Amino acid sequence: EAGVAQSPRYKIIEKRQSVAFWCNPISGHATLYWYQQILGQGPKLLIQFQNNGVVDDSQLPKDRFSAERLKGVDSTLKIQPAKLEDSAVYLCASSPRTGSHEQYFGPGTRLTVT
Amino acid sequence: LAKTTQPISMDSYEGQEVNITCSHNNIATNDYITWYQQFPSQGPRFIIQGYKTKVTNEVASLFIPADRKSSTLSLPRVSLSDTAVYYCLVGDQGAGNMLTFGGGTRLMVKP
Numbered sequence: 454e455a456g457v458a459q460s461p462r463y464k465i466i467e468k469r470q471s472v473a474f475w476c477n478p479i480s481g482h483a484t485l486y487w488y489q490q491i492l493g494q495g496p497k498l499l500i501q502f503q504n505n506g507v508v509d510d511s512q513l514p515k516d517r518f519s520a521e522r523l524k525g526v527d528s529t530l531k532i533q534p535a536k537l538e539d540s541a542v543y544l545c546a547s548s549p550r551t552g553s554h555e556q557y558f559g560p561g562t563r564l565t566v567t
Numbered sequence: 568l569a570k571t572t573q574p575i576s577m578d579s580y581e582g583q584e585v586n587i588t589c590s591h592n593n594i595a596t597n598d599y600i601t602w603y604q605q606f607p608s609q610g611p612r613f614i615i616q617g618y619k620t621k622v623t624n625e626v627a628s629l630f631i632p633a634d635r636k637s638s639t640l641s642l643p644r645v646s647l648s649d650t651a652v653y654y655c656l657v658g659d660q661g662a663g664n665m666l667t668f669g670g671g672t673r674l675m676v677k678p
Binding site for chain 2: 559
């Protein structure tokens with residue numbers, strides 16, 4: 454069974470630029486999550502999708518972050534404009550059902566904002 | 568979600584059994600206890616989950632006392648490859664309930 458795929462693995466941008474991350478969850482998993490993990494900290498949930506609908510985006514900085522999950526499969530997370538404090542690893546995870554604490558994580562995208 | 572407290576770091580040696588204890592004094596009736604493992608440059612990996620008593624799988628054991636205010640993750644005979652950060656999470660798995668990670672425990676296994 455293929456795992457959660459993410460791309461790119463690494464990205465370096467200057468502040469005020471925009472960036473997008475892509476995630477392909479495990480086949481058949483209805484729930485998809487985006488997390489932000491700052492160095493030395495645990496992951497922080499940004500947004501949770503159930504199929505193509507948003508379940509929770511209370512911790513997503515909506516003035517600069519946006520996410521979509523068209524057709525209920527792949528998802529993209531965008532930052533525009535980026536700030537220095539956005540430097541982090543962005544993790545995508547999926548699970549068969551919403552609310553499950555058994556989630557499957559991708560390798561993450563390491564973003565550096567200079 | 569119930570707040571969890573776990574040691575920031577632990578050291579061990581190859582071949583030893585490692586026990587990482589997590590405190591969750593405010594655990595609610597519907598809360599489950601879940602542990603994740605994270606290696607550098609990788610996403611977290613689900614290890615084990617339990618509600619009460621003892622759960623065992625091919626990777627670890629999870630011990631939960633009757634009052635459920637703490638839990639202990641037990642890793643038998645660790646190897647260097649078990650060096651990682653281990654996260655304890657507690658929460659209701661109902662729809663819409665978020666998974667909240669704390670700082671985790673950094674386990675260093677030495678030769």
